[in-house]
Amino acid sequence: MKKEFDHCPAIINEAELYGFSWMEHVMAIPSPLVVVTSYKENRMPNATMQSWCTFTGENGYYCLFASVNKHGHMYTSINKTKQLVINFPSKDIFIQCMKTIEHNEYEDDEIAMSGLTAEQASKVNAPRIKECFLNLECEYVWERELLPNSSHVVLCVKVVNVCMDEAHYNADKNGRYGDTGYLYNIHSPRNPDTGKTEETCVGIMQKYSTYDKL
Numbered sequence: 746m747k748k749e750f751d752h753c754p755a756i757i758n759e760a761e762l763y764g765f766s767w768m769e770h771v772m773a774i775p776s777p778l779v780v781v782t783s784y785k786e787n788r789m790p791n792a793t794m795q796s797w798c799t800f801t802g803e804n805g806y807y808c809l810f811a812s813v814n815k816h817g818h819m820y821t822s823i824n825k826t827k828q829l830v831i832n833f834p835s836k837d838i839f840i841q842c843m844k845t846i847e848h849n850e851y852e853d854d855e856i857a858m859s860g861l862t863a864e865q866a867s868k869v870n871a872p873r874i875k876e877c878f879l880n881l882e883c884e885y886v887w888e889r890e891l892l893p894n895s896s897h898v899v900l901c902v903k904v905v906n907v908c909m910d911e912a913h914y915n916a917d918k919n920g921r922y923g924d925t926g927y928l929y930n931i932h933s934p935r936n937p938d939t940g941k942t943e944e945t946c947v948g949i950m951q952k953y954s955t956y957d958k959l
């Protein structure tokens with residue numbers, strides 16, 4: 746039976762959601778999990794987990810980050826250098842990627858301290874993470890506040906160079922999906938009837954069907 750929700754269910758206390766909408770948790774729509782790298786003003790590598798993002802192409806290929814914290818290093822660094830790398834980890838290095846959140850001081854080399862390897866990007870002034878199977882080298886295009894005075898911005902960047910492990914673009918080897926492929930962020934799903942919360946976790950994608958078999 747389908748149910749409708751047009752306001753926060755009584756069982757959920759919005760004040761405890763750290764600024765997220767109750768809809769975020771009731772729907773818990775998975776989104777791609779990436780690590781954005783750039784140089785801080787002191788040239789130390791910065792690494793930021795990002796998940797509210799999507800990709801689109803029209804006269805080029807772009808990433809739209811839906812919600813970048815204006816008070817984080819990523820925002821400050823990218824506003825300065827206008828360049829960044831979007832790194833795609835597979836699950837074997839997920840724990841190291843999460844460690845970038847613990848190593849988040851201005852003086853920190855956030856990539857090395859998390860057990861990962863920084864390498865200079867080819868086309869932009871930013872580090873990229875060697876262990877990630879895909880690195881998108883990008884340039885800043887524009888940013889907008891979602892609402893006036895938001896603490897976060899919508900950020901659009903253009904991909905100018907793609908560095909991808911051939912074992913992942915070859916579907917006869919690892920491929921892009923499944924156990925060794927793209928990760929998705931599943932952000933604390935919640936039952937709006939009981940209030941029961943599931944832990945935040947990471948998802949991997951299983952292919953279901955090719956269209957010609959439909």
Ligand SMILES: Cc1cc2nc3c(=O)[nH]c(=O)nc-3n(C[C@H](O)[C@H](O)[C@H](O)COP(=O)(O)O)c2cc1C
Binds near residue numbers: 793797
């Ligand atoms: C799975 C995951 C996804 C995240 N997605 C975002 C995001 O989309 N936008 C954002 O501003 N912070 C996001 N964060 C939080 C930042 O990664 C975190 O605050 C980080 O420490 C900021 O680093 P920085 O100050 O170096 O930019 C996410 C964290 C995790 C664990």
